[in-house]
Amino acid sequence: MRDHLAPVLIVLALLAGVPLVVDSNVVLNFLKVALMLALAGTGWNLLGGYGGQFSFGHAVFFGTGAYAVAVLQVRFGINAWAAFGAGIVLGAVLGLAIGWLTFRAGLRGSYFALVTLAFAEVARIIASVWPLTGAGAGILIPLREGFLTLQFGSRAEGYWFVLALLGIAMLIVRAIEVRRFGAQLVAVRENEDAARALGVDVLRVKLLAIALSGGITASAGAFYAQTFLYLDAGLAYGPWISVEALLTAIVGGIGTVWGPLLGALVLQALSELGKHLGGDAPGLGLVLFGAVLILVVRFAPNGIVGLARSLRPRRLARG
Amino acid sequence: MTSSVPGFGRRSVLAAGAAAAALPLGAPALRAQGGPIRIGVIHPVTGALAFSGAQGRVGAEMAIADVNAAGGIKAMGGAKLEAVLGDARSTPEGGVAEVERMASGNVAAFVGGFASGICLATTQAAARYDIPYLVDVGVADNIVTRGLKNTFRFGPGFGVISRVAIENLVAMNDAAGKPARTVMIVHEDSLFGSGLAGLLNRELPGKGFEVLETIAHPTPTRDFSNVALRIRSRNPDLVIPASYYNEYVLLARTMQQQRVRPKAIFSVLGGAASNYRFVREFPDAARFIMDCNHWVDGRNPSAQALRRKVDAANQFFTYELFLNYANIMLLADALERAGSADKAKLTEALASSTFSGHFMPYGPTKFENGQNSGAVPVVTQVLDNDIKVIFPASVAEAPAVFPVPA
Numbered sequence: 017m018r019d020h021l022a023p024v025l026i027v028l029a030l031l032a033g034v035p036l037v038v039d040s041n042v043v044l045n046f047l048k049v050a051l052m053l054a055l056a057g058t059g060w061n062l063l064g065g066y067g068g069q070f071s072f073g074h075a076v077f078f079g080t081g082a083y084a085v086a087v088l089q090v091r092f093g094i095n096a097w098a099a100f101g102a103g104i105v106l107g108a109v110l111g112l113a114i115g116w117l118t119f120r121a122g123l124r125g126s127y128f129a130l131v132t133l134a135f136a137e138v139a140r141i142i143a144s145v146w147p148l149t150g151a152g153a154g155i156l157i158p159l160r161e162g163f164l165t166l167q168f169g170s171r172a173e174g175y176w177f178v179l180a181l182l183g184i185a186m187l188i189v190r191a192i193e194v195r196r197f198g199a200q201l202v203a204v205r206e207n208e209d210a211a212r213a214l215g216v217d218v219l220r221v222k223l224l225a226i227a228l229s230g231g232i233t234a235s236a237g238a239f240y241a242q243t244f245l246y247l248d249a250g251l252a253y254g255p256w257i258s259v260e261a262l263l264t265a266i267v268g269g270i271g272t273v274w275g276p277l278l279g280a281l282v283l284q285a286l287s288e289l290g291k292h293l294g295g296d297a298p299g300l301g302l303v304l305f306g307a308v309l310i311l312v313v314r315f316a317p318n319g320i321v322g323l324a325r326s327l328r329p330r331r332l333a334r335g
Numbered sequence: 336m337t338s339s340v341p342g343f344g345r346r347s348v349l350a351a352g353a354a355a356a357a358l359p360l361g362a363p364a365l366r367a368q369g370g371p372i373r374i375g376v377i378h379p380v381t382g383a384l385a386f387s388g389a390q391g392r393v394g395a396e397m398a399i400a401d402v403n404a405a406g407g408i409k410a411m412g413g414a415k416l417e418a419v420l421g422d423a424r425s426t427p428e429g430g431v432a433e434v435e436r437m438a439s440g441n442v443a444a445f446v447g448g449f450a451s452g453i454c455l456a457t458t459q460a461a462a463r464y465d466i467p468y469l470v471d472v473g474v475a476d477n478i479v480t481r482g483l484k485n486t487f488r489f490g491p492g493f494g495v496i497s498r499v500a501i502e503n504l505v506a507m508n509d510a511a512g513k514p515a516r517t518v519m520i521v522h523e524d525s526l527f528g529s530g531l532a533g534l535l536n537r538e539l540p541g542k543g544f545e546v547l548e549t550i551a552h553p554t555p556t557r558d559f560s561n562v563a564l565r566i567r568s569r570n571p572d573l574v575i576p577a578s579y580y581n582e583y584v585l586l587a588r589t590m591q592q593q594r595v596r597p598k599a600i601f602s603v604l605g606g607a608a609s610n611y612r613f614v615r616e617f618p619d620a621a622r623f624i625m626d627c628n629h630w631v632d633g634r635n636p637s638a639q640a641l642r643r644k645v646d647a648a649n650q651f652f653t654y655e656l657f658l659n660y661a662n663i664m665l666l667a668d669a670l671e672r673a674g675s676a677d678k679a680k681l682t683e684a685l686a687s688s689t690f691s692g693h694f695m696p697y698g699p700t701k702f703e704n705g706q707n708s709g710a711v712p713v714v715t716q717v718l719d720n721d722i723k724v725i726f727p728a729s730v731a732e733a734p735a736v737f738p739v740p741a
Contacts, residue, residue, distance in 0.1 A: 045435040049428055141553075145524055152527050154452060159459055159481050169463075244427045246455040251427065288432075291422065299381050301422075 020194050021187055024273060028183040035172035044171040048243070050284040051178045052236050056257060057264030057276030058185045059233030064262060065271035066189075066198065067225040068205025072129045073136030074233050074261040076114070077107045079143065079252030081234025082241040086155045087148060096166035100238050107234020108227040115226035119219055124208070133258070140253035154248030157241065166242050178239050182277070185232045190273050192228075201225055205271075233261060267312055269321025278320045283309075371417035372408065372676045374399065374666065375437035375445040375466075376659075377457060382425025387449050387655045391471055392420065394659030395446055397644065402667045410674040416667065423448070427456030434460040442466065443676035446662050449655065451475035458486040467682045469662045472629070472655060474604070479705040487685050487702055489662050489695070490629055491710040493604075497534055500603040500627035503714050503726050505542045507735060514738045515572035515598050517545050521562055521586060522577040524551040531577040531603055547571050556582050559589040566590065572598045572738075576605065583607040584617065591620040598738035601625045601714075609715050609722055611651045621717045623739040625725070629654035630713045631694045633724035633732030638694035661693045665700065668692065696730040 031051075035044060060074045084103035088094040094102070118131050143149040150156075161169045168174040192198040200221045203211035212218050237257075241247055260283075268279025286308055290301030316323035376395045378388035399416045407413040419442055421433030430453040434445065438461070445461050445468040448454035454473030461468040462483045470478055470488040474496065479488050491499075508515050520535055522528030532549050539546055547569045550562055563586070566574060574597045576586055584607045587600065600608075600623070607613035608626030631638040641660060645652045665688065670676065673684035691699040697709040714726040718733055725735040 040439060042435045042439050045432060049432070145553075151529070152523075153475065153530070156455060156477050159483070240428075244431065244456045245459065246427060246452055248452055251452065256426075299385075302381060 021190055024183070024186050024190050027277075028179065028186070031179055032176060035175055041171050044175050046284060046288065047281075048171065048175045048178055050280045051175070051182050051277075052239055052243075053260050053264050053284065054277045054280035055178065055182045055185055055239070056233045056236035056261040057268070057280055058182065058189060059229045059231070059236065060261040061265040061270065061272075061276050062189055062192070062232065063225050063229035065265050065275065066192070066201045066205065067222060067229075069222060069226070070125070070129045070262070071132040071229075071258070072262070073132030073134070073258050074229075075253045075255060075258040076132070076136040076139045077110060077230040077233035078237035078240070078257045078261070079136070079139055079249075080110050080230075081107045081237030082247050082252045083143060083149055083155070083237075084234070085238040085241045086157050086247050089157055090155055091148065095164065096242065097164070100166060100235075100242065103238035103241075104231045104235045107237070108231035110234075111226040111228075111230025112223055114230075115223045119222045119226075133255075136253055136255070136258055140249045143253055144249035149249070150247075152248070154246060154251075157245040159245060167245070174243060181235050181239060185235070186273055186277070188228065188232070193273065197221070197224065202271075263309075265319075267309070267319055269319030272319070272321045275319055275321050282320060371415045372411070372670060373417050373419050373437075373440065373442045374663070375421060375434070375442040375447075376418045377421040377423050377430055377433050377437075377445060377447040377453075378449055378471075378659075379423040379425040379429070379453060381422055382429075384425040384450055387472075387653075388423070388425070390651065390653045390655035391447055391449055391659045393645075393648075393650055394656035395471075395663050397641070397648075397656075398660040398663030398667075402663065408667065408670045410671045411676070414676075416663075421447075423453050423457070425450070425453075427452050429453075430457040431460045433457075438464045438466060443670070443678070443681060444469065444666055446659060446666060447471050448473050451478060454478050458483055461485055465678050465682070467678065467685055469666060469685075471659045471662050483705065484686075485682055486705045487707070488705060489665055489697075489700070489707045489710060490658055491712055492706065495710065496627065496712045497531055497603060499711050500714075501535070501538050501542070503627055504601055507714065507726055507737060508543075511735070511737050513543065516543065517547050517569075517571045518573045518575060519547050519566055519569060519571040519597075520549040520575045520577070521566075522549070522551055523554045523556075523579060523582060527579075527604075528577040535575060544573075552578070552582065554579055554582060556585070559586045560593070562586065563589040563593045563595050566597070567593060567595045570597075574600050576600065576602050578605075580607050580610065580613075584613055584620070587613075587620040587624065588617055591617075596739070596741060599623070599625055601627075603627045604712075608717070609654065611653065611722065614717055614720055614722060618720050622720075623717060623736055625714055625716045625735070625737070627712050627714050629658055630696075630715050630722075630724055631657050632696040632713075632730040634730060635694040641694070657694070661695050664693055665690050696724075696727075 056078055064070045081103040084106045085099045088099035088102055089096055114135055118128055123131055145151050161167045200216045203216055204218055204221050208218055264276045264279035267283055269275035286305050290305040293304055378391040380388040380392055396418055399418050403415045407415045419437050423430035423433055434457050448457050448470055449472050451473045454470045455478055458468045462485045465485055467485050474493045476492045476494045479486060518539060520532050522532040536546055576583055583605055602608050605626040608624045609628040614621045642652050668690040669681055669684040669688055673680040686702055688700045696713055701708050713724050713730055715722050716725045716735060723733040724731050725733055
């Protein structure tokens with residue numbers, strides 16, 4: 017069992033060493049945002065990549081985690097760490113609730129995708145009018161740097177924190193991959209009816225997957241709130257994060273442990289590069305970003321992990 | 336240091352088979368550090384706020400060009416200002432990424448942000464480097480109440496704007512012989528609209544107005560026919576809309592089509608009322624609409640000169656543009672007095688600023704906890720397909736047309 021976790025642990029250790037050799041805040045900020053997106057993507061990947069349930073509305077979990085940590089602190093004076101934990105739990109519970117409603121109704125494929133999109137939109141509209149979430153003006157977490165308030169003074173500490181969250185999430189996914197639950201999840205993805213015929217409790221497997229998925233993505237949202245300290249409905253529940261979450265997994269390699277991390281790093285790098293190449297002409301960077309994205313999807317439909325796998329034997333054959 | 340970010344990108348682009356595109360890296364942070372004073376100009380020039388962000392950028396660039404053309408910063412041997420342009424991509428994290436990039440490229444100060452959400456994140460990120468940050472628009476009151484020593488806002492916040500708007504309305508009504516006694520409020524249902532509607536409902540009855548009805552609508556709303564009919568049946572003297580651009584335009588057009596003609600339409604930070612796009616596209620619907628908003632002192636010669644320059648450049652003269660222009664001027668003045676681009680000295684010079692060489696109706700600058708205490712909005716009105724300042728009288732370009740001719 018340990019052997020399965022070893023590669024993940026090694027890469028995490030290497031990433032953890034980055035702030036010790038690089039002191040540029042530009043790089044650390046870049047990595048911090050990339051890891052946050054990887055975390056959101058890892059949540060999506062568990063449900064979408066392994067379980068085959070494509071969600072277009074993971075913003076609902078991201079936003080719930082984010083608002084939970086902000087509202088519990090600001091309105092109820094709860095400690096940031098406790099609020100952070102509560103945000104993750106709330107994301108998981110919301111996952112269960114949404115799963116209960118949709119999976120029991122037998123929604124699959126694009127129907128499930130559309131319903132998740134609708135949940136995220138409903139959440140966004142509610143958050144934009146509810147006084148508890150600050151309605152249209154949003155909610156601001158007071159700036160108080162310190163360990164107890166979970167606001168890190170140095171970029172390195174924030175980076176390590178999100179790396180730890182991502183590490184835990186990746187280890188959970190890796191552990192699931194090699195267990196019975198992982199096999200059942202893949203069986204559901206490949207053929208739900210066949211899986212049911214073989215005795216897999218499909219509903220239970222899907223519910224567990226969406227709960228874990230919701231919790232992981234909620235932790236990314238909670239991290240976002242603690243980092244930027246300001247939320248409004250569009251930031252927390254906007255479609256951008258639903259898209260980012262699934263793009264990182266799809267570009268990196270859907271249904272793989274490494275996919276979201278690789279995808280997030282590459283997409284963030286591309287986006288930064290696009291900005292540099294675009295120079296001072298607004299939008300040109302986005303055009304380049306889009307063009308490269310099309311190329312990636314066209315020539316590497318299984319993502320970067322898939323591309324690497326397909327290149328490896330060819331190289332061996334040549335050598 | 337900056338090379339590692341492009342490094343990531345280069346590899347991935349190579350992997351995608353688009354190597355050629357990656358060669359001419361801009362890497363603006365690597366330019367010479369000697370001569371010019373670098374200023375981080377951050378706006379959301381892509382994404383949902385792209386129009387406003389682009390307007391802000393134009394204003395900042397025009398001001399920097401004007402400062403340089405006038406001989407640069409004389410106290411520093413005529414040192415020129417250099418804009419380091421950043422795109423916040425209409426998100427807080429996009430803005431923070433630009434602050435980080437620019438901070439590593441030795442900028443002396445930041446100007447911009449536009450949206451409150453972006454400003455809250457960018458000022459805080461800049462505070463970690465103690466680099467002064469001038470908020471261009473961002474009206475949320477809490478931007479300057481967090482105790483960030485580096486954060487300055489030259490323009491007014493929402494609290495002041497809404498208070499002054501009510502005072503101005505009352506004063507204008509009194510001056511015209513109190514033609515307006517009854518009011519209807521149409522507002523969008525998020526905090527901007529509902530907050531303002533609540534304030535109006537509390538304040539107006541004590542000042543001689545009767546609020547006949549308050550109608551909330553969501554954003555977006557695609558049809559205002561029923562609202563317009565309701566206004567016609569209640570026949571108020573005054574309609575006060577508090578909505579964003581699209582809804583504002585639609586409401587005004589629907590009222591015009593259905594010939595609903597109150598004695599005035601008066602808005603606060605009106606989504607469209609102080610916007611030339613609305614005035615150009617729907618001149619009939621926009622005619623005589625009044626708005627309490629950011630605007631220049633209409634009589635100031637340098638404001639008029641800028642106005643001509645903006646028109647000549649085929650740009651819209653919007654509050655984003657002239658607020659950014661004014662902020663760069665404020666910064667240039669502080670650089671003159673500090674005689675240095677040192678962060679601490681510049682912050683000190685800004686905090687003690689008494690800058691009065693600007694064209695905003697604010698009087699001499701005086702920062703209290705980062706907020707310019709003299710900053711106030713003014714009332715504008717759409718007259719002759721143009722936007723004119725009509726109140727207060729000390730800065731008015733034209734007399735108010737109130738009540739509106741039937």
